Amino acid sequence: MKPLFFLLLLMALPVSADQYVIDTKGSHAFVQFKISHLGFSWLYGRFDDFSGSFTYDESDPAKASIEMTVQTNSINSNHTARDKHLRSDDFLNVAVNPTATFKSSAFTPSENGHGRMTGQLTLNGVTQDISFDVQFIGAGKDPWGGERRGYEATTELKLADYNIKKSVDGAFEKLWLTVSVEGIKQ
Amino acid sequence: MVELDYGSPWYQTLPEWHIVIGMVLILVWSVMLFRLFFIRKAVFPDSIKRSERILASLVKLLFYVLVSTLLITGYLITTASGQSTELFGWLKIPAVSRFSASQIDTMGWLHQYASYVLMVLVIIHVLGALKHHFIDRDETLKRMT
C-alpha cells in the first residue's frame, strides 16, 4: 500500500505550470498595430521578427505569465521608405534600441479563460507599466501530436509616453497594439 | 530628408524631383565615367607645386568616389523594396535587387554623410578656384572652362 500512498501524495502536489513557446517558426503569432493617419484612415503595420514564451496552469490561471522580445528593425508597414523613417531616430531609433520587450507581472483571470495581463513594456528604451486585455481563443491537441494554446491581447499606448520623437501631441498619437500568439506546449 | 517635415506641402513632391534629377545625373555620370577612358589626362601647368598636384589628384579621386557612392546608394534606396518605383504616376524606375532593413539603413547613412562631405568639398573647391584666380592670379580657373 505504501507506494500507492506516495503516488497519491505526488498527484496531490501542485503541478508546475505548463510552458508554451510562441510558434514563430510556423508564424502563428503576430505583433500588429494600427495608428490614425491624420484622422483619415487606419495605418496598419506589424513587426515581423519576435520571440517569446508563456506559462499557463489550468488549476491556477492567476499564475499565467508571458515574456516577449520584438526586434524593432523588423517593423513593416508595407512601404519601404516609410519603414526606413520608422526605424530612424524620429521614431523607433532601432540602432540604439534594437529590441522592445514585454515582461508580465500579474494576470487577473475573468470568465472563460479571458483576463487582463499587466506588466512592463520597454519600447524605445523607455519602460512603462501597461495592461493588455487578453482574449482566450482556444487550446487542445493539434493534428501533429502536440498541444497548443492561443490568445489575442490588445492595448493602447501613447507614443509620447515612450519618448518617440515625432509623436504629435493630441489626436493622432494613440497606437492600438494587438499581440496574437499561439503557444506550443513544451 | 533631414528637415523636410511631414506637414510640409513639399513633403510629397521634393523627394520625387530629387530622385528624377538624380536619375538624370546617373545617366550623365555614366557618360562622364565612360569618357574617362578616352580623354587624355590634364597636365598640370608648371606653376603648380608638387604638394598641390598630389592634393588636387586626391581630391579629384574623392569627388569621383563620393558622387558615385551617392548615385548608387540613392538608386538602391529608392528601389530597395525590390519593386520598381513609380514617379509622378507614370515614370517607372526598375529595381535590380531587394535589401534588408539594416542594409537600407547603412546605405541611407552613407548617402547622407557622403552628401555632406561632398558639399563641404564643393565649397572648398570653389574657394580654391577663386584663390588661384584672384590671389595667385594664375590660369587655373580659366583652364576649367
Ligand code: HEM
Ligand atoms: C549627387 C547626388 C546626390 C546628392 C548630393 C544627394 C543628397 C541627398 C541628401 C542630402 C539627402 C537627405 C539625407 C537624408 O535624409 O538621409 C538625400 C536623400 C535621399 N536621396 Fe539623394 N542625393 C543624390 C543623389 C540621389 C539619387 C541619384 C537618388 C535616387 C535615384 C537619390 C535618392 C534619395 C532618397 C530616396 C533619399 C531619402 C533617403 C531617406 O529616406 O532617408 N539621391 N539625398
